[in-house]
Amino acid sequence: MARVLINIPKEARKGEVIEIKVLISHPMESGQRRTDSGQVIPRKIINKFVCTWNGDEVLSVDLFPAIAANPFLSFFAVADVSGTISMTWVDDDGATQTELASITVT
Numbered sequence: 724m725a726r727v728l729i730n731i732p733k734e735a736r737k738g739e740v741i742e743i744k745v746l747i748s749h750p751m752e753s754g755q756r757r758t759d760s761g762q763v764i765p766r767k768i769i770n771k772f773v774c775t776w777n778g779d780e781v782l783s784v785d786l787f788p789a790i791a792a793n794p795f796l797s798f799f800a801v802a803d804v805s806g807t808i809s810m811t812w813v814d815d816d817g818a819t820q821t822e823l824a825s826i827t828v829t
Contacts, residue, residue: 725749725769729810731824735802741826743774743781744797745810751792769794771813777806802828 726748735741747769754766768790774782781800800808805828811821 725812725820727810727820727822729822729824731808731826733825734827734829737802737828739802740799741802742797742799743808744795745772745774745822746793746795747812748793749814751790751794753788755788765815767815769812769814772796773811774798774800775809775811776800777804778809781808802826804828 728744728746730742730744732741749769750767751769752764752767754763756764758764766788768786768788770786772782772784772786773780782796782798784796786794805826808824808826809821810824811819813819
């Protein structure tokens with residue numbers, strides 16, 4: 724499991740544009756480097772990230788080997804209803820991780 728830092732406001736006004744920030748600590752490997760003995764280090768990256776708000780998709784991203792280690796994603800959403808923001812990502816090994824955050828819209 725990757726360590727994650729999520730920055731989402733706990734409250735927002737209806738119609739307000741909020742910023743969602745996610746920092747995922749993940750040992751990214753592009754698959755293009757070699758060990759000292761010349762063996763290729765297998766690719767291991769986060770290749771899919773999806774954010775939903777109460778089940779409605781806010782953002783879906785396909786990531787590729789050029790993504791940095793410990794990827795930082797920042798994006799915006801309009802606050803319409805209170806609920807749960809879910810962020811899920813999948814890496815090359817098929818490992819999936821989901822983090823949840825709650826927001827109250829007034």
